[in-house]
Amino acid sequence: MSVSTRRRYAAVALATVAALATTAACGDDSEGGSSSSAKPDKLVVDTFGEAGYEDLVKQYEQQTGIKVELRKVAQLNEFRPRVVRSLATGKGAADVIMLEEGILNEFKLNPNNWVDLAPLVGDLSKDYLSWKYELGKAPDGRLMGLPTDVGSLGICYRTDLFKAANLPTARDEVSALWPTWEKFIETGQKYKQASGKAFVDSATMAVNGVMFQQKGADLFYDKENNNIADKSPAVKSAWDQAIALADAGITAKITTWSPEWNAGFKQGTFAATACPSWMLGIVETNSGPENSGKWDLAAVPGGAGNWGGSWLGVPTQSKHQAEAAKLAAFLTNTAGQVAAFKKSGPLPTNLKALEDPSFTSFTNKYFSDAPTGKIFGESVKEIVPTHLGPKHQAIKENAMEPALRAYETGQTTKEKAWEQFTKDAATQGAF
Known part of the structure; x- marks a missing residue:
């Protein structure tokens, strides 16, 4: 057609x-x-x-x-x-x-x-x-x-699990571990080698981080709302980073928002995840009061971005x-x-x-008294919004993420996963 x-x-x-x-x-x-x-x-x-x-x-x-x-x-x-x-x-x-x-x-x-x-x-x-x-x-x-x-980005991490894996726990030192996503993966490999456990929840966490760091970029649609999911450099960059995360073998291979994902916060199934500011409440709810003070907030690899x-x-x-x-x-x-x-x-x-x-001085007790007002407030100035089209969420959740999970869990190859994503993106993006 x-x-x-x-x-x-x-x-x-x-x-x-x-x-x-x-x-x-x-x-x-x-x-x-x-x-x-x-x-x-x-x-x-x-x-x-x-x-x-x-x-x-x-x-x-x-x-x-x-x-x-x-x-x-x-x-x-x-x-x-x-x-x-x-x-x-x-x-x-x-x-x-x-x-x-x-x-x-x-x-x-x-x-x-x-x-x-x-x-x-x-x-x-x-x-x-x-x-x-x-x-x-x-x-x-x-x-x-x-x-x-807005959803300025950070990385939420478990200080107790980092300490057990002989990694730094102070937020400034942790942030210094991963100025880039490549360094983030290296840190994850060190964590897994020391602990035998997954470092992050899923490969799709990198997709959301990298995609929304592409300042002013067109994602699944161009400015005229044409579906460009298979051609967008920003989308391909995020896809490749997610594939690299999966290839490193440091993910728990859990579907985000699933019951297993919710339980993983409390059980220590993974030690870190992407945290836009609105995620703090979700992490606290899922982790429960028994894990108060065990979480902290570090910088996101690759610089500022806005997810959500x-x-x-x-x-x-x-x-x-x-x-x-x-x-x-x-x-x-x-x-x-x-x-x-x-x-x-x-x-x-x-x-x-x-x-x-009262905002700029706010510290979050649950996250080891992290100065979340200062951390997130300063990053707002660097946000340049990406362009989202009419069916952005449908393409991301029903085309991109399922294809990545299929590769992450060994159900398909990289090439077939990309092919499936672009095919489903066309269907999910129709309006």
């Missing part, structure tokens, strides 16, 4: 889905699609991972008298289908929905499903990192989402759009972002939050 033919099919399919979603969202006032001026009894917020909102919503309830139901899903690949389904059927959408960078552009394809927040919260463009704020806008100019966090980060949007399906917008603004203001960071690690994008002394 020619490129032009594929584009025509994609355009027809997109128009059909958009029409369905718009019709469903506006067709039944009993389920949503209207905004009541009356004060709501309850607002619902949908998030994934560890957003750090538990204490914040309690504050909001005390200040406003409005009950907030926080619906949290652990994994993004479980979260996204729920949002898609609720928009398509016109039923079940929360009043405030977290939109991660890997799925944001997909929802920009039909901006009519989302409220323009600007008229409801005012001009907040000066309050956030400018590039982050602009990425929250739809092609028609509406402000689809208020910025929450989200926005809060309000679907037009909400019956309480004005109040939902106020709640989104509350969760993303200076105090809200500092509190969320202290709770679970999401790195602020609010400029005043990044300068707030």
